Amino acid sequence: MASDSDGRILITGATGFIGQVVLPLLVAKGAHVLVLTTKPSNTLASAGIETVDFLNIPKDQVNTRIQEFSPSALLHLGWSGLPDYSADTCLANVASSIHVIRMALAGGVSRIVGAGSCWEYGDLKGELSESMSAPSTSIFAESKSCLRQLLNSVEQETGTQTRWARIFYAYGAGQREGSLIPRTINAWRAGSAPELRDIESALDFIHVEDVASGLVALTLQSGPSGVFNLGSGAATKVSDVVELVRLQVAGEQNLIKIKHRHEEDATWADNRAMQSAFEWSPKISLAEGIEKTLL
Numbered sequence: 698m699a700s701d702s703d704g705r706i707l708i709t710g711a712t713g714f715i716g717q718v719v720l721p722l723l724v725a726k727g728a729h730v731l732v733l734t735t736k737p738s739n740t741l742a743s744a745g746i747e748t749v750d751f752l753n754i755p756k757d758q759v760n761t762r763i764q765e766f767s768p769s770a771l772l773h774l775g776w777s778g779l780p781d782y783s784a785d786t787c788l789a790n791v792a793s794s795i796h797v798i799r800m801a802l803a804g805g806v807s808r809i810v811g812a813g814s815c816w817e818y819g820d821l822k823g824e825l826s827e828s829m830s831a832p833s834t835s836i837f838a839e840s841k842s843c844l845r846q847l848l849n850s851v852e853q854e855t856g857t858q859t860r861w862a863r864i865f866y867a868y869g870a871g872q873r874e875g876s877l878i879p880r881t882i883n884a885w886r887a888g889s890a891p892e893l894r895d896i897e898s899a900l901d902f903i904h905v906e907d908v909a910s911g912l913v914a915l916t917l918q919s920g921p922s923g924v925f926n927l928g929s930g931a932a933t934k935v936s937d938v939v940e941l942v943r944l945q946v947a948g949e950q951n952l953i954k955i956k957h958r959h960e961e962d963a964t965w966a967d968n969r970a971m972q973s974a975f976e977w978s979p980k981i982s983l984a985e986g987i988e989k990t991l992l
Contacts, residue, residue, distance in 0.1 A: 703769045704727055704728040704729055704769065705767060706728045706730050706731070706768060706769070706771075706772060706917075707730075707731050707733060707766065707768035707771045707772070708730055708732055708733065708771075708772045708773075708774065709732075709733045709734070709772070709775030709797055710773070710775035710776065711732045711741070712734065712738055712741070713774060713775070713776075714867070714869075714872050714873070715774055715864070715867060715909060715912070716774045718906055718908075719772070719774065719909040722909050722913045723772075723916070726917060728917065730747070731762075731763070731768065732746055733748075733759075733763075733797065733800075734748050734749070735751050735752045747766075749762050759800065760800055760803060763801070764804045768801065768804050768806050769806065770806055770917070771801035771808070772810045772912065773797055773798070773801075773809065773810065773812065774812045774912070775794075775797070776790050777789070777790060778790070779873070780873060780875065782837040783836075784836050787837055787839075787840040788840070790840065791840050791844060794811075794844055802855065802857065806857060807857060807858060808857065808858045808916070809851070809857060809858070809859045810859075810861075810912065810915045811859070811860070811861050811862070812864060812912070813841045813842075813844075813861050813862060813863045813864065814838065814841050814863065815864065815866070815901070815928065815964070816835060816837060816841070817841055817845070818863075819832055819834040819838065820834055823963065823964065824965055824966075824967045825928075825965065825966055825967060826926070826967040826970075827925065845861045845924065859922055860923065860924075860925060861925070862911065862912055862925055863927065864903075864908055864927045865901040865927065865928035866901055867902075867903055867904070867908045868986065868987075868990065869904050869905030869989065870990055871905070872905070872990075877938065878902075878942065878987065880893075881938070881943075882946065885942055886946055890939075893939065895935060896935045896936040896939065897962070898934070898962055898963075899932035899934045899962065899963035900933065900935065900965075901929050901930070901931065901965040901966050902929060902938065902983055903927065903929045903979055904979070904983075904985075904989070906980075907929070907979040907980060910977065910980075911927040911977050914975040925970050925971045925974070925975075926968050927968070927971065928968050929966065929968075929979045930965060930966055930968045931965055932964060934963075938987075941984060941987055942987055
């Protein structure tokens with residue numbers, strides 16, 4: 698699908714787990730990127746990526762630099778403090794996000810893409826589609842929903858197109874050590890079973906490279922506004938994930954077939970909206986993704 702963006706992309710969260718995969722994809726697509734960051738990186742500078750220190754230079758200078766850059770789109774991935782999901786951290790992130798959105802609007806963006814979470818679906822089970830709504834189960838989910846609703850109002854008020862990516866259970870290289878797959882890898886490498894809860898729950902695991910390609914499509918391609926699920930479209934039991942990791946760590950990848958189970962306690966993404974609007978679909982199977990993570 699063709700791009701309707703001139704490729705001047707303002708991005709936050711570019712050094713995070715997902716952002717560090719998104720950034721080179723944007724550059725490979727020919728985008729001119731300006732990174733708004735709280736953690737200036739020598740790695741970015743050495744790669745020729747322009748950065749603006751969001752924390753340590755005066756706000757008027759940040760605003761001036763963004764306006765000079767004149768971004769066509771904002772890709773807002775930044776969310777500080779994880780895995781701290783406390784009220785203080787969530788509220789601070791909401792306030793910071795609003796500031797970033799205001800600066801992007803002042804800089805003339807015509808599109809804003811925000812990063813949400815499958816946690817916004819609360820306790821809903823089964824195939825989760827974007828039209829579903831559920832009572833909030835955490836302040837983190839409520840904070841994300843708040844920003845989504847804010848962006849919807851921004852579009853109605855200003856005409857700036859807004860898109861919201863609901864990201865399911867992303868995994869891959871660079872993920873936090875305490876997350877399921879890294880923790881399982883480390884446990885099996887140490888010769889012991891990981892200590893996990895809810896091993897019979899079935900979730901939608903999606904490789905970070907597939908998430909990144911979806912975010913790039915939402916940022917650069919023409920298409921509709923709205924909410925879009927970024928998930929694999931299948932549920933896999935946590936116990937099956939643990940067993941797959943064990944067999945791959947032991948070099949016995951061919952002894953298991955991953956079972957995609959759509960059971961009563963399973964949740965997975967309906968990703969047909971992304972497929973229809975942006976010709977996007979996940980390419981990396983769970984087995985392939987775990988193998989990539991092990992490298």
